[in-house]
Amino acid sequence: MTEPRDDRFDHLFASTVRERLGREGYGSSASPNAEDAVPLTYGFPYPDSFPTAALEAATETVLEEEGADALQYGGGENVDRLRDGLLAREEARGIDATREQLLLTNGATHALDAVCSTFLDPGDEVLVEAPTFVWSLAVLDNRGAALTGVEIDENGLDPDALEATLEAREAADEPTPKLLYTIPEFQNPTGATLSRERRERVLELAEEYDFLIVADDAYGELRFSGESPPPLSALDDSGRVIRLGTVSKTIAPGVRTGWIVAHEALADQIGGMAAGGTNTFTQSVLGRYFDAGHYEPTLDDLLAGYERRRDAMLDSLERHLPPGSSWTEPAGGFFLWVTLPAGVDTEELLPLAAEEGVTYLPGERFFVEDGRGTRSARLSFSHCSPEDLEAGVAALARATETYLE
Ligand SMILES: Cc1ncc(COP(=O)(O)O)c(C=O)c1O
Incomplete structure (x- = not known):
């Protein structure tokens, strides 16, 4: 059970903060990270990419x-x-x-x-x-x-x-x-x-x-x-x-x-x-x-690292996601946008996905208006190894199939 929120200081917050307390949408601070789950959540670079x-x-x-x-x-x-x-x-x-x-x-x-x-x-x-x-x-x-x-x-x-x-x-x-x-x-x-x-x-x-x-x-x-x-x-x-x-x-x-x-x-x-x-x-x-x-040569290594990850994710989506799913195929960057079959609500699916072993950001959080992007999610391919991306997408597919049942 989650602890009830301590609201003693609510009246001191600025109105913009008060308005988003407990909100599920874009101001939501609910963290979708779960221990042992593959984090397809945030746009973090992969750790080996840093030029230490x-x-x-x-x-x-x-x-x-x-x-x-x-x-x-x-x-x-x-x-x-x-x-x-x-x-x-x-x-x-x-x-x-x-x-x-x-x-x-x-x-x-x-x-x-x-x-x-x-x-x-x-x-x-x-x-x-x-x-x-x-x-x-x-x-x-x-x-x-x-x-x-x-x-x-x-x-x-x-x-x-x-x-x-x-x-x-x-x-x-x-x-x-x-x-x-x-x-x-x-x-x-x-x-x-x-x-x-x-x-x-x-x-x-x-x-x-x-x-x-x-x-x-x-x-x-x-x-x-x-x-x-x-x-x-x-x-x-x-x-x-x-x-x-x-x-x-x-x-x-x-x-x-x-x-x-x-x-x-x-x-x-x-x-x-x-x-x-x-x-x-x-x-x-x-x-x-x-x-x-250092900047340019490091960039070449990064491009190779991210392309490999993007390819691994696209390949895993193709192999694992159930019919009725679709996704974007970006030529760069960190993310793709997946839309799951009709009937799925990605905010509701998230706890189930975390149990199966993957987290992501539900689509609704990226819209100003409520009720949009509910079948979609942002998946980040930037952070995990290609093997973990594969495991994460497989977990997403299992969670989706369980949810639809
Ligand atoms: C579009 C966009 N702008 C800005 C940022 C954050 O940039 P910075 O770390 O420089 O604040 C991100 C990263 O997550 C991003 O995706």
Whole structure:
């Protein structure tokens, strides 16, 4: 039996916290992890992927070279090396940004939070993909945003649905959304990538309806096959795209380092809202890491590791899942989106699945609206070994069959 929740302090919580107490949906803190179950739950990199030795060497060099400067507010010149390393990566993807347009943050989530505090008053309208990354929903919700979901399919956000939402709001005399939050590359949770043509239409709509696009590119460098369309920022000549990046998936999430690229007029203000300063010591270490040329070769190893895992999961789904199931086949990133046969509710299935030996995130948690995604789940292939992925998918299949009986 679970302990009843201690509610003595509830009246002291902010209203956004009070509203989500005990909620099952996207604000749910119910952890689906279970001991001994294969965790297909979170977007964690696989542990062997971390470049421990290179980070250790970079840390030593930073302390030897810079001593106290590396530990002071603002850091030393290795922080600039990181800026230059990141700007070079951005340039290779067609983004021509200056140092003034680049803001270092403590990860993409921190970046999103800084963007929210720069632009949003409580009640301001924000459009998000339906479904979208559950943690970003929480960040937006924390800032009191009024969220509306826009449909997404295998080619990413649907611009027709976006336009229909904008038109309907205009016709009803409702305020235009200030922000559209989108994950254009290997979207979390579906794995979808926004097509080039759609990128152009989304940019046109932003100009026409006067909103900003927050493009969260956590996975863009993790493409296993095929060609990536240019990032939204590379196609944007109106300054409406605020691009979020992170090294969480390409180096390690524990270093808590990400960045923002935005038009200077926006970057000036967002920089002031990244309150509390940023993690300049790890930025220095990463500056050395980039400068020593580790980033690209490590990326090649990562791609091979993730592709192997994606293939193992696709192969296991094909062999194990019952008829009536379907899933996406992403060409990169960490996740795929599975839809189980009619009659399955993935939130209800979860305890049974955990008993069989697998956990995942139920689909409903990725939607703003209740009652959507109930047959679906996000499966992460990033964290487990190919053997464990196989065991996890087999357990999901057993649990589904038992549930349907
Ligand atoms: C789309 C997306 N944005 C941001 C993050 C988190 O990034 P960070 O660790 O840099 O905060 C994730 C990872 O889970 C993600 O999937």
